[in-house]
Amino acid sequence: MASQPLLLRALSGETLARPPVWFMRQAGRYLPEYRAVRAQQPDFIAFCHNPEAAAEVTLQPMRRFPYDAAIVFADILLIPRALGQAVWFEKGEGPRLGPLPSLETLRGGVEGATRRLSAIGETLSLVRAALEPERALIGFAGAPWTVLTYMIEGGGSRDKAQAKTLAYREPELVDALLQVLVEATADYLAMQARAGAQVLKLFESWAEAIPEDVFPRLVIEPHRRIVARLRELGVSVPVIGFPRGAGALVETYAAQRFVQAVALDTQATAEQGRRVQKLATIQGALDPLLLRAGGPLLDQRVDQLLEQWGGGPYIFNLGHGILPDTPIPHVERVLERVTGVRI
Amino acid sequence: MASQPLLLRALSGETLARPPVWFMRQAGRYLPEYRAVRAQQPDFIAFCHNPEAAAEVTLQPMRRFPYDAAIVFADILLIPRALGQAVWFEKGEGPRLGPLPSLETLRGGVEGATRRLSAIGETLSLVRAALEPERALIGFAGAPWTVLTYMIEGGGSRDKAQAKTLAYREPELVDALLQVLVEATADYLAMQARAGAQVLKLFESWAEAIPEDVFPRLVIEPHRRIVARLRELGVSVPVIGFPRGAGALVETYAAQRFVQAVALDTQATAEQGRRVQKLATIQGALDPLLLRAGGPLLDQRVDQLLEQWGGGPYIFNLGHGILPDTPIPHVERVLERVTGVRI
Numbered sequence: 001m002a003s004q005p006l007l008l009r010a011l012s013g014e015t016l017a018r019p020p021v022w023f024m025r026q027a028g029r030y031l032p033e034y035r036a037v038r039a040q041q042p043d044f045i046a047f048c049h050n051p052e053a054a055a056e057v058t059l060q061p062m063r064r065f066p067y068d069a070a071i072v073f074a075d076i077l078l079i080p081r082a083l084g085q086a087v088w089f090e091k092g093e094g095p096r097l098g099p100l101p102s103l104e105t106l107r108g109g110v111e112g113a114t115r116r117l118s119a120i121g122e123t124l125s126l127v128r129a130a131l132e133p134e135r136a137l138i139g140f141a142g143a144p145w146t147v148l149t150y151m152i153e154g155g156g157s158r159d160k161a162q163a164k165t166l167a168y169r170e171p172e173l174v175d176a177l178l179q180v181l182v183e184a185t186a187d188y189l190a191m192q193a194r195a196g197a198q199v200l201k202l203f204e205s206w207a208e209a210i211p212e213d214v215f216p217r218l219v220i221e222p223h224r225r226i227v228a229r230l231r232e233l234g235v236s237v238p239v240i241g242f243p244r245g246a247g248a249l250v251e252t253y254a255a256q257r258f259v260q261a262v263a264l265d266t267q268a269t270a271e272q273g274r275r276v277q278k279l280a281t282i283q284g285a286l287d288p289l290l291l292r293a294g295g296p297l298l299d300q301r302v303d304q305l306l307e308q309w310g311g312g313p314y315i316f317n318l319g320h321g322i323l324p325d326t327p328i329p330h331v332e333r334v335l336e337r338v339t340g341v342r343i
Numbered sequence: 344m345a346s347q348p349l350l351l352r353a354l355s356g357e358t359l360a361r362p363p364v365w366f367m368r369q370a371g372r373y374l375p376e377y378r379a380v381r382a383q384q385p386d387f388i389a390f391c392h393n394p395e396a397a398a399e400v401t402l403q404p405m406r407r408f409p410y411d412a413a414i415v416f417a418d419i420l421l422i423p424r425a426l427g428q429a430v431w432f433e434k435g436e437g438p439r440l441g442p443l444p445s446l447e448t449l450r451g452g453v454e455g456a457t458r459r460l461s462a463i464g465e466t467l468s469l470v471r472a473a474l475e476p477e478r479a480l481i482g483f484a485g486a487p488w489t490v491l492t493y494m495i496e497g498g499g500s501r502d503k504a505q506a507k508t509l510a511y512r513e514p515e516l517v518d519a520l521l522q523v524l525v526e527a528t529a530d531y532l533a534m535q536a537r538a539g540a541q542v543l544k545l546f547e548s549w550a551e552a553i554p555e556d557v558f559p560r561l562v563i564e565p566h567r568r569i570v571a572r573l574r575e576l577g578v579s580v581p582v583i584g585f586p587r588g589a590g591a592l593v594e595t596y597a598a599q600r601f602v603q604a605v606a607l608d609t610q611a612t613a614e615q616g617r618r619v620q621k622l623a624t625i626q627g628a629l630d631p632l633l634l635r636a637g638g639p640l641l642d643q644r645v646d647q648l649l650e651q652w653g654g655g656p657y658i659f660n661l662g663h664g665i666l667p668d669t670p671i672p673h674v675e676r677v678l679e680r681v682t683g684v685r686i
Binding site for chain 2: 158159161164165168169171208209210211212213214245246247248249252265266267268269270271272285287289290292293295297298300301304319320323
């Protein structure tokens with residue numbers, strides 16, 4: 001047990017002398033070695049489906065920093081593509097998606113979807129083989145509502161107006177679309193666990209501004225069904241849920257107790273985190289803008305987070321992905337402060 | 344007292360048989376009569392500074408609907424303009440602002456700012472003279488952090504990265520800029536009250552994703568100082584604070600008890616609202632996307648809001664501004680449901 005990864009110990013509810021730490025998007029553009037690989041991989045989707053390249057960038061931050069976990073390099077929009085919707089990335093503009101396929105077409109895509117995502121399993125196997133045993137490997141997927149929002153909007157959008165309008169006007173259709181994503185996502189995550197992922201994370205990046213009356217339908221139920229299906233499939237690894245932007249509803253989410261950890265966003269309060277910590281391990285929630293800015297406020301905030309949440313099961317992380325122009329010395333400084341390891 | 348406007352009764356903490364109701368941006372593009380006036384006013388800023396035109400559009404929704412309050416037609420970006428920063432509106436693209444003036448220049452602008460905004464006082468006087476005594480008149484301003492964010496970003500922005508970065512890197516400068524806005528805003532709101540506003544509202548449209556460690560500096564303190572300054576100036580009208588997107592921090596905000604009402608956004612939970620209601624009157628929080636969508640879910644949600652919050656001091660409203668393409672029959676249906684008045 002002494003060699004069990006810190007992340008798994010925290011996820012089993014243990015309060016540790018110092019929390020495990022990893023950063024969302026830690027395999028990414030703030031690293032020059034990532035940018036070098038990316039330059040050789042002009043097609044982002046093909047890059048995600050290239051196990052050697054994806055494993056390489058997954059491992060890059062692990063060589064440089066004392067992160068306690070690696071997270072597989074992939075994208076939340078690989079699933080719609082595997083279900084039959086066109087997905088591509090415009091340089092500097094984020095993802096673009098083709099027209100939403102019919103419910104029938106998407107349903108028909110579920111069976112083969114995980115097979116079409118098998119490269120991500122290969123990435124996980126390569127990473128797991130290369131990673132020290134005391135460092136955990138995380139697999140992930142986008143949560144159904146977030147993924148569906150992209151599928152309906154055809155890309156990123158500020159207020160998710162089209163997706164929400166459809167959820168209000170055609171609730172049965174939206175529920176059926178979410179169910180397709182629940183099934184495809186559970187299968188995909190189960191495959192990731194079999195391939196070496198010791199932890200699974202569900203990214204609900206767009207849980208913001210969802211009213212309480214529809215939050216259970218759009219967020220809680222799909223997450224619950226994914227975790228239930230994973231357990232049916234014999235997958236017992238811990239799951240981190242991240243209902244980003246859910247405000248007070250993050251507590252409603254945590255109270256369901258079907259995830260082992262709840263990731264908190266930058267806005268979570270100390271008290272709210274402690275309330276959630278009674279229900280699950282918590283993760284978060286340093287502001288990536290503060291990490292990028294650096295300076296005395298960064299040091300103070302890191303100490304504050306350690307102080308306010310370190311007394312219970314806690315995973316140190318950002319409240320959102322690390323920004324591409326984050327100075328590496330800032331990352332080092334925070335990791336030294338959290339781990340006590342001189343870099 | 345029987346003829347005191349319902350809105351003022353709710354704001355004094357009274358629980359009413361049915362809540363007063365008004366909608367954010369009720370004077371706006373969903374009304375054909377508004378679009379007709381707007382067509383004659385190609386310059387949006389000049390439109391705001393034209394008392395006859397602004398009073399006309401403020402009154403338009405009052406003629407059509409049983410709203411319990413009118414809110415003066417103006418814009419939160421009139422203040423930076425009055426302080427010396429260029430502000431203009433690109434058709435279909437939202438506001439644009441010129442370079443941020445120096446702190447010195449902005450400080451120098453405070454003294455004359457309210458005079459440069461005197462047209463808004465004239466609008467209020469015209470509206471007050473035309474409005475029935477049982478309907479209240481609301482004045483408003485953007486809250487300092489939100490306005491400063493526009494001033495720094497040069498317009499709307501998704502993550503307010505520049506403004507937040509400045510708040511982290513140069514806290515003294517940002518505090519000084521906020522203080523300039525506190526002073527200008529308090530004077531401007533005091534003028535609005537003298538001109539006929541019976542209620543004042545502070546729109547903190549961008550309270551989202553502000554971490555707890557900086558929330559007091561960026562949001563709470565500036566609001567507190569504005570209200571304190573209003574009271575020093577002898578202005579005793581109730582103030583509604585709207586820290587939109589503040590999540591759990593809306594309770595921290597309400598606990599300060601310097602505003603008479605806290606407006607809640609679409610995401611506020613029933614329980615959270617009831618907790619805030621012990622500290623202040625609450626306002627909110629129907630999703631404008633649901634109002635636009637209509638149908639059985641809209642009826643259900645209206646009933647749910649009335650049920651969950653109607654037992655305490657409550658003002659029925661949206662959680663964000665009404666959308667331009669909202670069908671008028673949907674507005675009528677909600678107002679009938681809330682007021683019991685057949686339209």
